[in-house]
Amino acid sequence: MADPSGAAPQPGPNDISTAILRPKKSPNRLIVDEATFNNNSVAAMNSATMELLQSFHCSTIIVHGKKRRDTVLICLSSDNVDEGKIQMNKVARNNLRVKLGDLVNVHTCDDIKYGKRLHILPFDNLIEGLSGNIFDVYLKPYFHEAYCPVRKGDTFLVQRGMRTVEFKVIETDPAEFCIAAQDTVIHTEGDPVKREDEESNLNDVGYDDIGGCHKQMAQIRELVKLPLQHPQLFKAIGIKPPCGILMFGPPGTGKTLIARAVANETGAFFLLINGPEIMNKLAGESEGNLRKAFEEAEKNSPAIIFIDEIDSIAPKGEKPNTVEHCVVSQLLTLMDGFKTCLNIVVMAATNRPDLIDPALRRFGWFDREIDIGIPDLTGRLEILHIHTKNMKLADNVDLEQIAANTDSYVGSDVASLCSEAAMQRIREKMDLIDLYGDTIDAEVLDDLGVTMENFHFALGTSKPSALQETVVEVPTTTWGDIGDLKKVKQVILNSLLLPL
Structure with missing residues (x-):
């Protein structure tokens, strides 16, 4: 029976169509909790939780957050932390792109190398009017005689007196994860990091920014995340992963947003192809543009190629030897060549799937079609x-x-x-x-x-x-404007108007 509220039926406990979205049960998956300390490099856990992780007091752990973000922290034992939870301060949470109550994966890692060289720069908006040497005033006391883990790309805060400065780890040697020790050389040469650049990275769209399409997101994550991150699943079961995914639906439903979110969360290289922009009247130019795009994706694999407005480059019913027909042939050839490549996924979007060349909608090309409709x-x-x-x-x-x-x-x-x-x-x-x-x-x-x-x-x-383009015009015609036809008018009156 249909829900009178218009809401779509929610998947039941035995519905496995959205199984990929369910939290996985594992002792390594912990709930993020507010820290009672303000140390950027430290996480606290209950002793029972640490025992399950085979960790110990002051050991190093790697924490995996969202959008393929991870960091390295020193683990401290605390009875003030509930079992199954991990305490981190706001700086560590920002580095992991998580908030309080989110789940993170935690693993003990005892083979982190000592850093030889670090390149660290401050943010430009926090050093205005700052006097003195930044290294001597801020970084040297922060790293002095400290067993301090760092990760390339992370940010951290250093407070001295009444002033707090935020820094970013630009480069690390010899590895992305390392421990800053007394003999680690820290370089601070270069222009400060622009705050707007970092904020744009923080605002990268993720799964949390997608709403109204729960079941569709489960399908897309199955079809994209599994081939990119776990291709061995398909090899083990003896099938090939889907080659292409076609999303269709009205404008504004979030088709492009979904593709960007999947790319950010999987860490894949994202290549956007706007259908109208790739077309060129010169013979062979459109096909050449398409080849260059696919070659770039192959060089930067794992990659997601997203073709927006695919109906503009592969319309239905084009005659042979037209530009559109040649582009369709080239696209089929390129996708056919990528069928053996498990780390490249092609996604496309359209508002009108009925206008796309049927050749692209056959199995082996865009063989998965997902309706991103109007939300309930x-x-x-x-x-x-x-x-x-x-x-x-x-x-x-x-x-x-x-x-x-x-x-x-x-x-x-x-x-x-x-x-x-x-x-x-x-x-x-x-x-x-x-x-x-x-x-x-x-x-x-x-x-x-x-x-x-x-x-x-x-x-x-x-x-x-x-x-927005629908205009309803209310007619001004009345019964008095209609001559004769008394019997017809009486039938209409009795059949339609009186019941209303």
Whole structure:
């Protein structure tokens, strides 16, 4: 029986279609907890948990987080930590791209090498007006006589007096994981790290940023993650992994976002091919552009090739010897050559799958088709939580009510709705904002919480993108404009209007 709320049926406990999304039971999987200390290089665990991991006090551990991020920490035993949990401070959590309550994989690693050379640079926004030698003032005391694990790409904070400076590990020698010892040489030459570059890395889209398509994400992760990270599964069972995945659905449902999230979470090289941009009227140019893209992916494997708007380069019913026909032939040839390569996956997206050349939709090419449709009530609520997680919301905001009032909205519509509600709140405070001043009063900033009324305003000015080009014209014709036909009018009146 259908759910009257319109929500899609949730998978039951015996439904294995979403098994890849379920947390795996393992003593190595621990829940991230708030640290009672402020050491960037330390994690704390219960002694019973450490015993299961075959670890001991002051041993080194490697912790795997999200988006293929990992780091190395010193493990301390503490009775203040619950079993099955691991305490890390905010710096370590940021390096792992995890938050409190997330799951991480922990492994003991006792063969970490001592570092010969480290290249460490500060962030530009935290050293303005800083005097003195950065190495002598900050780094030397931080690493002095310390058994300090470091990982290439990690950041850490150093506090001296009233000032805190954030640093990034640019290079490590001899390995990405190493221990900074007394004889480790630390280099600080070079321009400071730009804060905006690091923030763009922190904002890389991941699985947590995808909502409203739980079952579809399970399918995609099976078809992409398993071939890229565990190709031996397919060899062991004696089959070849899917060669191509075609996602279809209305604009704004998140097809490109899904492809980027999968690439970031698997650590694969991501190559985006925009269909219209690759086309060229000159003979052979379009095929050449396609070959170059596939060659680049092969050099940087494991890789994900994502072809957006594939219907523009492989339309249905093209005559032989046209540019589009040649591109389809080239694409089939390239994908056929990659069938034996388990570490390259081709994904594509379209709004109109019926317009794609049928040759590409046969088994062995884009043989898996996944419908990324309009989200249901539960999906819209998930998307609302994602887009409002960093927003300042007033206490009267009811996300469930907003989700119920956004029928037929796709992900981009929900994002636009949240943005418009926030802009409306700013407009309400415009009288208190000095447009010619350099600063804004702190009280104004504190009172910028978006209210339910702001969302009501945004709902009144927006509508689903799928309906934006739909115009309904109400006719002005009345019964009096129709002459004669009394019997016909009476039949219509009795059959249609009176029941209503």
